[in-house]
Amino acid sequence: MGENCKTDIQIKDLAKEFFFAKGHLQSSVQELADFAGVNRTLINYYFRSKENLFQIIYWEMIYEMRQSLSTIYACELNFEKKVDAIIDYLIEQKESYPFLEIFNVQESFKITSKIETIIRPEALPEFKTFLKEIKAEMKKGKLKKTEPKLFMIHLFALISYPIIMNPVLQKILEISEDENKQIRKERKKAIKELLFTSKN
Amino acid sequence: MGENCKTDIQIKDLAKEFFFAKGHLQSSVQELADFAGVNRTLINYYFRSKENLFQIIYWEMIYEMRQSLSTIYACELNFEKKVDAIIDYLIEQKESYPFLEIFNVQESFKITSKIETIIRPEALPEFKTFLKEIKAEMKKGKLKKTEPKLFMIHLFALISYPIIMNPVLQKILEISEDENKQIRKERKKAIKELLFTSKN
DNA sequence: TATATTTTTGACAACTTTGTCAAACATTTC
DNA sequence: GAAATGTTTGACAAAGTTGTCAAAAATATA
Secondary structure: OOOOHHHHHHHHHHHHHHHHHHHEEEEEHHHHHHHHHHHHHHHHHOOOOOHHHHHHHHHHHHHHHHHHHHHHHOOOOOOOHHHHHHHEEEEEEHHOOOHHHHHHHHHHOOOOOOOOHOOOOOOOOHHHHHHHHHHHHHHHEEEEOOOHHHHHHHHHHHHHHHHHHHHHHHOOOOOOOHEEEEEEEHHHHHHHHEOOOOOO | OOOOOOOHHHHHHHHHHHHOOOOOOOHHHHHHHHHHOOOOOHHHHHOHHHHHHHHHHHHHHHHHHEEEEEHHOOOOOOOOHHHHHHHHHHHHHHHHHHHHHHHHHHHOOOOOOOOOHHHOOOOOOHHHHEEEEHHHHHHOOOOOOHHHHHHHHHHHHHHHHHHHHHHHHHHHOOOOOHHHHHHHHHHHHHHHHHOOOOOO
């Protein structure tokens, strides 16, 4: 593998890349092994089974995400800055691993999924507090009035969808590389303009 | 199969259901055959290969969708009514076949995909005209000013994402069945409130 | 250096998936 | 009713995937 890092950690990192960045969700272990430059059996040695490896890396990624988000929910910034932070973090996250969300959906439909328990409710006190903040901002007239959870859904939608669907959208809407760059640049501003009441 | 309809058409319809509604995108032909209540070999008889069947039903669905949308783009309604029609149609479409879009993404990332050519640019005169209408509405101050294509992206995002990701969102945000029904009911209104400049 | 431990590899067997083929069955046509 | 055509089925072979195991290679330990 060529690096000085532990082999199992390298395999995990490359698996995350292979599955959730490149999107080879239903590839064989052999293909992953080729991508990672290791013998296929070695993956079994470290992780027993494909299913198990998947569970481990999936859990790590979800956990990392939950941690980052609750840190933002709980931090000392004012509401708008928090939304900024959420947008920045999630844009970065989705651009790095666009297929994590795809995998989420597919799993959430399976009854038998062992992974299902990983998609747990936020249920964090930080999240509940953030919902109250949303409500307060709505009362102040800074946000359009809706159910706070619906605000969250719209926020996620406007962040994730354009990134995840990017290749499809580019084709359908005939978006050139230049246009795409332009859109990417204005993403954050555009999202905020939709969600916040205009300031003038 | 029990119906009076042609077997091959029934298989296609049930395959659409199985793959794009239920989401069993990577199931075996045997599983599809069980679902459709036919002998597995019969599917080969009518469609030669799994790949071929997929291409056929995928193409049919995309074609139907493009037709419906361009009819709306070209119809005689005013702009807001057209947006209403788009929202209504796409909500119906995504709720019926939430996995069509998932499949789109996965395919769009594959270099080798024979299906790729199906995701063609809209390129229709009707679509180009609609983009101009968007621009006009922005000038009139009815819509927030952005790149018209970005308006389309936001529109698609706000329609599709909440539906496709519904099971995941319900878990993460702890949305009860009642809340979900409420949100569903207000979907259209909520989308329009975000995209159109407020009327008061 | 010799021994123990860990890591890596190739070979193997069980299993699944796929497409083909010929035979069985059903339906139409003469 | 017999022949021709179309539909459905079970059996089969080829290919691929997965996990295990014992042997080889590398590394650590005494």
